[in-house]
Amino acid sequence: MKDIIKSITQNSTERIKNPFVYSFVVAWIAMNWESFILVLFSELKIVERIELVKSYSDEFSTIYYPLVIAIIYVLVLPYFMWGIERIIGKAKSERKLNHFSEQKQEWIEKQKIAKEERKYELVRAGNAEISELNSKIEGLQNEIMTKSKESDLLRKKLSESQENVNYLKSRLTEDLNEPRENYDFNERKNLDNQFEKFKKSKLFNLFENLAVSVSMRNKIPLGFSDLNVEKFVAKDILQRNAALDNGFAFYQLTKKGEYFWKKYVNLLDDDVALNLVKKQIKD
Numbered sequence: 001m002k003d004i005i006k007s008i009t010q011n012s013t014e015r016i017k018n019p020f021v022y023s024f025v026v027a028w029i030a031m032n033w034e035s036f037i038l039v040l041f042s043e044l045k046i047v048e049r050i051e052l053v054k055s056y057s058d059e060f061s062t063i064y065y066p067l068v069i070a071i072i073y074v075l076v077l078p079y080f081m082w083g084i085e086r087i088i089g090k091a092k093s094e095r096k097l098n099h100f101s102e103q104k105q106e107w108i109e110k111q112k113i114a115k116e117e118r119k120y121e122l123v124r125a126g127n128a129e130i131s132e133l134n135s136k137i138e139g140l141q142n143e144i145m146t147k148s149k150e151s152d153l154l155r156k157k158l159s160e161s162q163e164n165v166n167y168l169k170s171r172l173t174e175d176l177n178e179p180r181e182n183y184d185f186n187e188r189k190n191l192d193n194q195f196e197k198f199k200k201s202k203l204f205n206l207f208e209n210l211a212v213s214v215s216m217r218n219k220i221p222l223g224f225s226d227l228n229v230e231k232f233v234a235k236d237i238l239q240r241n242a243a244l245d246n247g248f249a250f251y252q253l254t255k256k257g258e259y260f261w262k263k264y265v266n267l268l269d270d271d272v273a274l275n276l277v278k279k280q281i282k283d
Contacts, residue, residue: 020074027069031061183259191256195263203231211253211261214238218250232257 183191198204206228213221218241220229229251232238237257241250253261 020070023073024066024070027066027073028062031065031069191259192263194256195260198235198260203228203235207237207260207264210238211257211264214251214253215261218252220249220251 198207206224209221210224210228210232213219213224229238233240236254237260238251239254239257241252
């Protein structure tokens with residue numbers, strides 16, 4: 001029984017999906033909406049409903065009119081829409097051709113005007129153009145002289161900076177053996193082991209920026225988070241400088257931090273160390 005009901009339901013669904021059937025049903029409901037409402041929602045007895053529906057309906061409203069509307073919708077309307085689209089497409093095409101022709105004509109006129117203006121300017125310029133070119137050449141020569149002076153000044157500043165770099169580099173790359181007189185063998189070995197572990201930590205990538213700034217200015221570099229500062233303090237690499245503290249935060253490397261810093265500098269190539277110091281001078 002379930003299979004029969006399912007088959008009937010599927011067949012009914014397929015037929016309703018048919019454009020002609022669908023349009024006929026919609027047209028029938030539109031033509032007989034009063035009867036449809038009365039059958040579904042009237043409180044009258046079924047016999048009275050049927051009699052009342054007959055009074056509202058006739059052959060034309062129940063068969064002919066919905067049939068005609070369905071035929072028009074299925075057969076006539078597509079051709080009608082096709083004709084409308086053809087007409088609209090033709091109009092759009094003609095408008096585009098007219099617009100293109102207008103633009104083309106406008107471009108031709110502008111070209112003619114530009115040619116005539118060019119001829120006029122060539123005749124009018126004459127010696128004035130040569131004089132203007134000479135003025136430009138003179139201006140360029142003056143600009144070259146100015147740039148040359150600026151270049152000389154920059155070379156001078158670079159030379160001075162190079163001297164500062166060499167001085168600061170000598171400070172940064174002091175002989176590692178110098179402070180070792182304060183450490184015994186076990187202390188140095190312990191610090192070296194700690195430094196090797198430190199190289200593998202995330203703080204190692206931040207150490208360069210911090211150590212240079214603190215060594216040169218006793219200040220934490222801009223953009224350095226307070227959390228990372230506390231991490232370096234906790235690692236006994238950084239400490240607050242109470243002697244310089246006058247309301248502002250001044251820091252210095254601990255004994256361990258200075259040892260790490262000199263170890264770090266000795267790991268760098270000369271060019272890398274030089275660029276590091278140049279960067280700090282620029283900042």
